[in-house]
Amino acid sequence: MNGKATTTRTKLERGRSALGPALELVHTGRAPTRAVLTSELGVTRATAGAVAAELEALGLIRVDSSPGSAAGSQGRPSHRLSVLETGPVVLAAQVHADGFRAALVGLGGRIVATSPGCVAVMADPAQVLGEVVEAGAGLLRESGLRCVGAGLAVPSAVAEPEGTALNPLHIAWPAGSPVRDIFAACVRAAGITGPAFTGNDVNLTALAEHRHGAGRGAQHLLCVATGHRGVGGALVLDGRLHSGSSGLALEVGHLTVNPEGRPCHCGGRGCLDVETDPLAFLTTARREPGPEESLLKQAGNLLRAEYEDPAVRNAAEALIDRLGLGLAGLVNILNPDRIILGGLHRDLLEADPERLRAVVADRSLWGRSGSVPILPCTLAHNSLVGAAELAWQPVLDDPLGALA
Amino acid sequence: MNGKATTTRTKLERGRSALGPALELVHTGRAPTRAVLTSELGVTRATAGAVAAELEALGLIRVDSSPGSAAGSQGRPSHRLSVLETGPVVLAAQVHADGFRAALVGLGGRIVATSPGCVAVMADPAQVLGEVVEAGAGLLRESGLRCVGAGLAVPSAVAEPEGTALNPLHIAWPAGSPVRDIFAACVRAAGITGPAFTGNDVNLTALAEHRHGAGRGAQHLLCVATGHRGVGGALVLDGRLHSGSSGLALEVGHLTVNPEGRPCHCGGRGCLDVETDPLAFLTTARREPGPEESLLKQAGNLLRAEYEDPAVRNAAEALIDRLGLGLAGLVNILNPDRIILGGLHRDLLEADPERLRAVVADRSLWGRSGSVPILPCTLAHNSLVGAAELAWQPVLDDPLGALA
DNA sequence: TGAGTTTGTGCCGCAACTAAACAAACTGCG
DNA sequence: CGCAGTTTGTTTAGTTGCGGCACAAACTCA
Numbered sequence: 012m013n014g015k016a017t018t019t020r021t022k023l024e025r026g027r028s029a030l031g032p033a034l035e036l037v038h039t040g041r042a043p044t045r046a047v048l049t050s051e052l053g054v055t056r057a058t059a060g061a062v063a064a065e066l067e068a069l070g071l072i073r074v075d076s077s078p079g080s081a082a083g084s085q086g087r088p089s090h091r092l093s094v095l096e097t098g099p100v101v102l103a104a105q106v107h108a109d110g111f112r113a114a115l116v117g118l119g120g121r122i123v124a125t126s127p128g129c130v131a132v133m134a135d136p137a138q139v140l141g142e143v144v145e146a147g148a149g150l151l152r153e154s155g156l157r158c159v160g161a162g163l164a165v166p167s168a169v170a171e172p173e174g175t176a177l178n179p180l181h182i183a184w185p186a187g188s189p190v191r192d193i194f195a196a197c198v199r200a201a202g203i204t205g206p207a208f209t210g211n212d213v214n215l216t217a218l219a220e221h222r223h224g225a226g227r228g229a230q231h232l233l234c235v236a237t238g239h240r241g242v243g244g245a246l247v248l249d250g251r252l253h254s255g256s257s258g259l260a261l262e263v264g265h266l267t268v269n270p271e272g273r274p275c276h277c278g279g280r281g282c283l284d285v286e287t288d289p290l291a292f293l294t295t296a297r298r299e300p301g302p303e304e305s306l307l308k309q310a311g312n313l314l315r316a317e318y319e320d321p322a323v324r325n326a327a328e329a330l331i332d333r334l335g336l337g338l339a340g341l342v343n344i345l346n347p348d349r350i351i352l353g354g355l356h357r358d359l360l361e362a363d364p365e366r367l368r369a370v371v372a373d374r375s376l377w378g379r380s381g382s383v384p385i386l387p388c389t390l391a392h393n394s395l396v397g398a399a400e401l402a403w404q405p406v407l408d409d410p411l412g413a414l415a
Numbered sequence: 416m417n418g419k420a421t422t423t424r425t426k427l428e429r430g431r432s433a434l435g436p437a438l439e440l441v442h443t444g445r446a447p448t449r450a451v452l453t454s455e456l457g458v459t460r461a462t463a464g465a466v467a468a469e470l471e472a473l474g475l476i477r478v479d480s481s482p483g484s485a486a487g488s489q490g491r492p493s494h495r496l497s498v499l500e501t502g503p504v505v506l507a508a509q510v511h512a513d514g515f516r517a518a519l520v521g522l523g524g525r526i527v528a529t530s531p532g533c534v535a536v537m538a539d540p541a542q543v544l545g546e547v548v549e550a551g552a553g554l555l556r557e558s559g560l561r562c563v564g565a566g567l568a569v570p571s572a573v574a575e576p577e578g579t580a581l582n583p584l585h586i587a588w589p590a591g592s593p594v595r596d597i598f599a600a601c602v603r604a605a606g607i608t609g610p611a612f613t614g615n616d617v618n619l620t621a622l623a624e625h626r627h628g629a630g631r632g633a634q635h636l637l638c639v640a641t642g643h644r645g646v647g648g649a650l651v652l653d654g655r656l657h658s659g660s661s662g663l664a665l666e667v668g669h670l671t672v673n674p675e676g677r678p679c680h681c682g683g684r685g686c687l688d689v690e691t692d693p694l695a696f697l698t699t700a701r702r703e704p705g706p707e708e709s710l711l712k713q714a715g716n717l718l719r720a721e722y723e724d725p726a727v728r729n730a731a732e733a734l735i736d737r738l739g740l741g742l743a744g745l746v747n748i749l750n751p752d753r754i755i756l757g758g759l760h761r762d763l764l765e766a767d768p769e770r771l772r773a774v775v776a777d778r779s780l781w782g783r784s785g786s787v788p789i790l791p792c793t794l795a796h797n798s799l800v801g802a803a804e805l806a807w808q809p810v811l812d813d814p815l816g817a818l819a
Numbered sequence: 820t821g822a823g824t825t826t827g828t829g830c831c832g833c834a835a836c837t838a839a840a841c842a843a844a845c846t847g848c849g
Numbered sequence: 850c851g852c853a854g855t856t857t858g859t860t861t862a863g864t865t866g867c868g869g870c871a872c873a874a875a876c877t878c879a
Binding site for chain 2: 244
Binding site: 820821822823824825826827828829830831832833834835836837838839840841842843844845846847848849 | 850851852853854855856857858859860861862863864865866867868869870871872873874875876877878879
């Protein structure tokens with residue numbers, strides 16, 4: 012098929028091959044000491060020592076030789092490993108229906124600095140992303156830290172490899188906007204170093220939760236979440252985001268969950284999108300929906316504050332049943348070992364976890380798969396942290412190469 | 416989480432690391448010469464030469480130093496690489512509603528010997544698998560070839576890691592039969608060397624088609640197929656079967672494709688399973704279904720022979736529309752870059768490819784994903800070859816270790 | 820026949836790793 | 850306090866997979 016198009020990787024390009032995995036272990040908190048790093052990497056103590064020393068020399072991690080507080084076990088206490096607080100950061104940002112937020116995020120998903128939630132005129136993506144990057148650049152100047160990349164989360168499917176936003180329905184951007192290129196241009200224009208990445212917000216939420224939150228340790232993590240409108244999904248397989256062949260996987264909004272339900276713009280009826288989002292909850296509960304940018308909060312508050320109201324409770328149970336049906340369908344297709352829910356779905360889970368689990372168990376064919384754990388997302392600003400993960404990925408894959 | 420449970424891989428265990436990938440390239444026909452092996456592996460000619468020589472020394476491949484017929488291009492002609500005809504084989508078998516078949520399969524998916532299709536009393540899995548392995552052992556004795564493993568395809572989901580058949584509905588086995596253990600016991604009892612594996616037949620069809628058939632080169636391959644009853648699915652991601660966290664992924668039979676459709680034993684209505692299988696086709700076309708073991712053939716023959724009959728044509732179009740709806744749902748979730756269809760679905764595709772493609776494009780949200788290629792399965796005995804792939808996998812992963 | 824092109828092979832050396840022996844830092848016990 | 854036992858870090862030597870290079874081999878084309 013290809014003659015010699017494949018990259019002939021030279022010796023100079025490949026660094027110490029265990030460097031990336033080691034950094035990822037420290038990054039995700041799975042290697043608190045050099046001893047567990049050794050066993051986790053499956054290498055000798057000598058190698059693990061050399062790798063840790065090299066990561067320390069790169070200014071990425073800290074190796075505490077004198078911990079003082081040993082944890083009771085006998086034997087020589089191991090050196091503690093941790094992310095270096097004063098190490099490099101990435102610029103992370105998220106755009107959503109009611110504004111944007113920029114932040115600096117270090118290794119370990121640590122938010123170093125964050126801008127206040129900003130409201131912006133949403134018409135023109137170039138203008139909005141210009142403001143976003145401007146805010147991030149300000150944080151960067153204040154901090155004086157080194158920046159090694161930038162990541163952006165948008166509430167839209169992002170087509171690969173073009174990097175275009177296909178359905179930014181709930182922000183007023185034109186469909187097909189080349190958000191990745193626009194963001195990258197803004198980043199370069201602001202003089203920020205490192206590559207720039209863009210991804211779907213639910214995908215990035217899943218990635219963040221997998222590395223630092225409720226998804227830790229899951230091998231097949233399914234994430235389903237609402238924003239103000241619509242439903243998104245994401246799948247993290249063996250630690251890597253699965254976004255399909257062109258970035259459009261897990262567009263779960265059009266699973267049929269209520270054959271007699273309301274019509275959907277996709278041409279079908281009773282899609283997950285229009286049956287389980289905040290607007291659906293409010294109308295089912297016979298409440299007047301407020302402005303689009305506050306639907307999620309309105310629905311969440313209603314659910315928590317007035318759950319004893321029969322109309323609210325019935326609406327919640329109806330949505331839980333439909334959500335459960337959708338999740339069961341996804342379980343039959345994807346067979347995940349954990350499900351995490353965000354947005355209104357998270358609130359619905361917390362309102363009546365037993366009901367949701369029962370529906371999923373009942374309608375997913377396999378009893379054993381029916382017992383798949385369903386958990387709420389736990390991370391604050393998870394899509395922001397996920398955007399940062401995107402920017403950190405090259406460093407995690409090849410620390411030497413990415414920092415050179 | 417674990418102290419030192421992880422495998423400390425010693426130097427002796429890891430062979431030449433490019434050995435596995437190289438064998439896989441020859442196995443799948445993507446490395447016809449040593450030159451393309453070099454570029455495909457991304458190593459130097461020296462390394463590729465050493466690797467090829469080692470595989471030849473292992474008795475797995477043949478390196479033709481004197482090809483004679485060069486293909487017109489200038490420069491020194493490259494050594495031709497091919498699978499060694501007299502190399503080791505695996506024992507492959509499939510069990511289906513109307514009997515079983517055993518075969519010996521070499522590298523490259525080459526069927527070396529095959530038993531005639533046998534009819535067996537289906538009641539007891541141990542008895543059936545005993546006959547299956549008996550037939551295979553006979554072939555093995557006749558051939559005198561070395562056997563390095565065994566693989567079995569069953570028409571049921573196989574739970575991992577238990578290896579139990581969860582829904583062998585269309586063969587008269589009890590649900591939950593430990594088929595993997597039974598098969599492994601039979602293999603050992605027959606004195607056949609090497610590990611024994613068991614998998615779902617549609618999964619294995621997908622694997623076989625990916626390596627040797629219509630799925631070659633696809634990175635996200637979705638396969639959907641019918642047997643005599645019901646519908647199965649499979650996904651091959653980057654060359655590896657994706658069977659979910661417990662082997663139960665791609666149980667696509669219960670996607671809703673016809674809200675007003677017939678009731679399904681799952682509790683829903685209009686599931687893919689009961690709306691697009693051979694029985695559904697025959698009843699929709701108002702034909703008297705014959706015995707269960709011949710539904711697929713009966714439906715296929717009817718479709719090909721009497722497509723001009725309005726009842727047949729209408730039934731076909733109805734099934735195509737519902738199948739398209741199901742495929743569109745899967746496209747939205749999985750975003751594959753190729754879809755292949757087997758069983759009656761293959762026949763439906765060939766009866767009216769445009770209609771099916773139009774429905775999928777119309778109902779999968781993204782126009783560009785809607786243009787995903789939909790192809791018929793091409794391989795003869797594909798689930799048999801897939802069962803062989805399962806048995807070959809350890810050799811492909813680590814030739815030195817597996818043959819030692 | 821000779822220039823040009825592509826491929827195979829032998830040799831050197833690097834770098835990442837293992838293995839093994841030793842040193843260091845702790846616990847626990849008498 | 851001292852000593853055994855345990856676990857971890859460090860040093861050194863040795864192995865090895867593979868890149869880089871130079872050269873030989875086998876073809877095409879003029």
